[in-house]
Amino acid sequence: MNREQYLQRLAAALGKLGPAERDEILADYRAYFDDAAADGRSEAEVCAALGEPERLARELTAERKLADWEADKSPANMKQALGALAGLGVLNVLLAFPYLFLLTWLGSLWLGAVGMLVAGLLITGGWASHSVFGWPSLDNIVVNDSGVGPWLIAAGPRDGTPPRIRIESGQGETVRIEPDPASGKLVIEARDGDEHFRLERDASGKLSQLSIGDGADSIELSGLPKASSGSVLVFGLVLTLLGLIGTLLGWKVLRWVWHGTGRWLRWQQRLLAGDTAVR
């Protein structure tokens, strides 16, 4: 291999870098060949001493992508850095799976906390609006103090006939809302195999029965007490507080794991660089 072939192969392998950076690197290696020639070394000798150009390009690319990630810790940059390091053989697939699992698990926990925060804010806001404007009405909200299923249940508007809805997946999953014009009853039910959640509302608009079960256990409740204005507020505030704590804490943990990943990758890359630099 001569100098021009070496530089061509290096240029081709540096395709993932910007043109300015690529030109700078090529100029650096060109200067190296010049200095080596002035030192009396042959081109072939220098090519061999520099090592495989593709290998060098992978290291230079990984260096750039990691620096980009350190400057801006976005998922896109993380993806680029992971791709570049996979090329270096730094990433261990066996380690990657538990890590992805952990990240997904933390992410869904965090989303749950955000959902709690949103629900808490909606309920607290609803209570405030009820106290000031008298809307929405709390008449159709009942308290489920059995410890199973949702704690507060809203039955929805009393007037008008709700639409009849029935959705079936064919695998035992059903969602149905079915009014019975004769008795004035309304049944709202979600069923997935043995698990079900079923609400019955009587003609007066009152929730008459709640049934929750998972196949092994099931609970039936009737005559649920109506929620007082105070209990709605307490519920809303507690939900908001828990959601807020979960959201902030979860965000901190997620950020910590995310940044820790970057530092771990950088550390691995440095170890590898130390390995290849010295023979």
Place this chain on the structure above:
Amino acid sequence: MKTQLRKGTLEMCVLAVLARHDSYVYEIVSTLAQSMDISEGTIYPLMRRLQADDWVSTYLVESASGPARKYYRLTPAGGEALAAMRREWGSFVAEINAVLGQPRPEGDTP
């Protein structure tokens, strides 16, 4: 064993060479090659990393023959990093020497 020990000290060696005087890559490699067997190509990724860490900076010097040459200079931050590495290296060597120089505890021979 010598190779194992040299790994990870390359950064310190490059910084130490630059602490003596500003230099360009070929000269740095030649200096290091006198005492250690390094892979010449990987010095560039290393120099870029040192530059990204702001431990070294570069400037161009016009030359009579051919294009301008890129020189590397140790930054104050690089000087501090080198001083920290020297201290660490010094204490490491002292610890190992202490172990090697320690006489065998009595009654240890079977």
